[in-house]
Amino acid sequence: MDDWREREALFRYGLIREASDPALSPGERGALVRALAARLHEQPSGGLRAVGRSTADRWVRCYRAGGFEALKPRRREVGPRTDAALLAQAAALKREAPQRTGAQIATILARLHGEPTPSARTVQRHLARLGLTRARLEGSRARFGRFEAERPNELWSADFLHGPVVAGRKAILLAIIDDHSRLVVGARFAQAETTLRLEVVLRGALERRGVPDRCYVDNGAPFSSGQLERICACLGIRLSHSTPRRPQGRGKIERFFRTLREQFLVEVEARPSPLADLDELNRLLEAWLERVYHRQAHRETGQTPLERFAAGGPPRYPTPAELREAFLWCERRAVTKTATVSLHGNRYEVDAALVGRTVELLFDPYDLAMIEVRYGGRSFGAAVPHQLGRHVHPRAEPELPTPTARSGIDYLALLAQEHEQELRRQIVYRELPTDKEETG
Numbered sequence: 001m002d003d004w005r006e007r008e009a010l011f012r013y014g015l016i017r018e019a020s021d022p023a024l025s026p027g028e029r030g031a032l033v034r035a036l037a038a039r040l041h042e043q044p045s046g047g048l049r050a051v052g053r054s055t056a057d058r059w060v061r062c063y064r065a066g067g068f069e070a071l072k073p074r075r076r077e078v079g080p081r082t083d084a085a086l087l088a089q090a091a092a093l094k095r096e097a098p099q100r101t102g103a104q105i106a107t108i109l110a111r112l113h114g115e116p117t118p119s120a121r122t123v124q125r126h127l128a129r130l131g132l133t134r135a136r137l138e139g140s141r142a143r144f145g146r147f148e149a150e151r152p153n154e155l156w157s158a159d160f161l162h163g164p165v166v167a168g169r170k171a172i173l174l175a176i177i178d179d180h181s182r183l184v185v186g187a188r189f190a191q192a193e194t195t196l197r198l199e200v201v202l203r204g205a206l207e208r209r210g211v212p213d214r215c216y217v218d219n220g221a222p223f224s225s226g227q228l229e230r231i232c233a234c235l236g237i238r239l240s241h242s243t244p245r246r247p248q249g250r251g252k253i254e255r256f257f258r259t260l261r262e263q264f265l266v267e268v269e270a271r272p273s274p275l276a277d278l279d280e281l282n283r284l285l286e287a288w289l290e291r292v293y294h295r296q297a298h299r300e301t302g303q304t305p306l307e308r309f310a311a312g313g314p315p316r317y318p319t320p321a322e323l324r325e326a327f328l329w330c331e332r333r334a335v336t337k338t339a340t341v342s343l344h345g346n347r348y349e350v351d352a353a354l355v356g357r358t359v360e361l362l363f364d365p366y367d368l369a370m371i372e373v374r375y376g377g378r379s380f381g382a383a384v385p386h387q388l389g390r391h392v393h394p395r396a397e398p399e400l401p402t403p404t405a406r407s408g409i410d411y412l413a414l415l416a417q418e419h420e421q422e423l424r425r426q427i428v429y430r431e432l433p434t435d436k437e438e439t440g
Contacts, residue, residue, distance in 0.1 A: 007044040009071040015041060015051060016059045033057055082118045082126075090123050091130055098137035102127060149179040152312035156185060156205075156212040157253045160193050160220065161260070164268050166275045173260075173285075174201045177253045178209070179216075181309035182298050184256065184289055185209040189281050195225040196365065196396055202231065203327055210315025214238040218250070227329060234326035235318055264288045267412050287416035328362040328372075329393065335359055341383065343368065345390050348383035365393035 019032040033056045040048040062070040086109060093105045100108075102124030109117045118126070127133070149155040158176040165171070166189075174197055175187040186205030190197040215232060217223035219241050232239040242250060264285065268275070275281050294306045301308055318326070333341040339352045343361055350359065350373050360374040361383065368391055371383040 004045075005072045008073055009068060011041075011044050012059050012071045013063065013068060016056055016063060019056065020060045020063050022064070029060070033060070082122055086113065086118055087123075087126050090118065090126060091132055094127050094132045095137065098132075098134040147179075152178055152180050152183070152309045153210050153212045153315050155179040155214045155216060157216045157250060158198070158202075158223070159218065159250065159253050159257075160222075161257050163189060164265060164275070164281075166278055166281055171278060171281055172197075174198060175253060175256065175260075176201060176205050176215075177256055178212075178305075178309060179252055180312070181303075181305050182252060182256070182301065183209070183294060183305035183309040187285060187289060189278050189285065191278065193220065193222055194395065195222045195227050198222045198225075198228065199231070199327060202228075203323065206235070206318055206323065209309075210317050211235050212237055214240060216240045216242065216250070218242050230330060231326045235322060259293065263292065264412070271412065284412040284416050287419035288412060290419050290422075291415045327364075329365050330360050330362050332358055332360055340386065341373075343371065344394060346385065347387040349386055350383050351380045354380060363393075365396035367391065368393060 015036055019029050019036070021029075024032070033053050036051055036056050037053040040050055043049045059071060089112075090105050090109060093108060094100055101120075103120040105127075106118060106120040106123045109123075156176050156178055158174065161173040161175065163171040163173050169191050171189040171191065172193055173187060173189050174193075176185050177183070178185050185208065186201040188197070188201045188204075190200075215237050217228075217239070222228070223241065229239060231237070268281070268284070295304050297304050298308075303311075331343065333343060335341055335350055335354045335357055337355060339355050340347055340349050341359065341361065342348075343363075346368055348361075348371055354373070354375055357375055359380070362372045362374060363370065369385055369388060371385075373380040373383050
């Protein structure tokens with residue numbers, strides 16, 4: 001039986017079945033009803049129950065008038081005791097801003113109308129009764145179908161994932177995934193979410209997998225930096241940021257992170273010996289990606305990421321000159337009366353024609369001895385170092401070295417070994433000399 005009302009109706013029908021026979025005379029029906037009222041009856045829920053004569057007579061009349069349905073107890077409809085206008089206003093406040101809580105709405109109503117106003121719990125119950133939950137309201141505003149890029153390198157997505165603790169510090173993974181093929185074009189653990197770590201991974205991805213049309217990221221500090229905008233502008237990549245608190249379109253990289261946790265990080269935690277440092281963790285990650293993840297058929301595409309990426313044909317690779325230009329850092333400085341500029345404690349001499357002007361200084365963050373000066377889109381050559389106390393940009397410090405320690409069966413180490421053996425057997429065709437180079 002689907003609910004207690006059904007069971008109760010069956011109980012009532014069982015008692016009055018004989019007394020409700022239309023062929024009985026009033027005297028015969030009265031005798032049956034008196035007999036029912038004189039004894040106890042076993043309830044469906046257990047225990048004994050007395051039924052009065054008037055109650056039995058009423059059940060007989062109900063059954064004869066409306067059949068079995070009329071024997072079911074009425075549903076109790078409890079109407080709201082709070083002013084309907086206040087509850088309507090509470091619903092309007094929730095629809096207007098789904099992130100408002102019941103407590104916040106109760107506070108607003110109290111400030112508007114004074115006491116008495118509905119309590120936070122009353123407001124919450126009313127909103128729940130109307131189905132005005134934040135998830136439902138925000139979901140009803142915009143429904144997003146499943147999106148997939150039509151070809152490899154049409155769209156890359158990037159994000160950070162907090163990973164295991166390595167030598168006392170949490171390792172943070174930056175991964176970049178190709179939307180069409182699900183190939184992880186770049187991934188690396190570091191100890192911080194910085195623009196520099198992003199550049200390291202992105203540069204490697206561009207060198208190995210080519211240039212994407214678009215890159216989709218969130219609004220974190222590394223993804224909102226001027227350096228990333230410059231890289232994308234130089235290489236013709238359209239940079240897109242997700243709307244805050246509405247990360248639609250990021251499902252594929254989130255799904256990859258789930259696979260990473262279930263297949264890679266679980267093995268990292270189960271290793272018999274702890275990781276020595278980030279280099280070891282990244283070596284194991286690369287081996288797992290190339291030996292396992294990229295060679296498993298994806299459940300949605302039916303192809304391995306490598307097969308699906310290769311099916312798109314050769315990608316557009318950046319030239320070495322394009323890469324160098326894109327990854328130069330740029331800072332603006334005013335040229336003093338003595339035709340010098342300063343950069344992070346270093347002082348450089350520039351062309352005297354630039355005195356009093358604000359110039360662009362372009363440099364590799366790992367080599368502050370070599371600075372190119374530009375003004376108005378023109379290059380004014382290299383700045384001459386006068387005072388060079390710092391050779392590396394303050395934000396370009398290398399990862400801190402991390403210690404070692406434990407040992408047994410190490411699945412990830414086996415993958416890394418297989419991967420390294422395969423790399424030794426591979427021929428890098430792009431590095432082979434061309435016919436002109438051989439003859440020239």
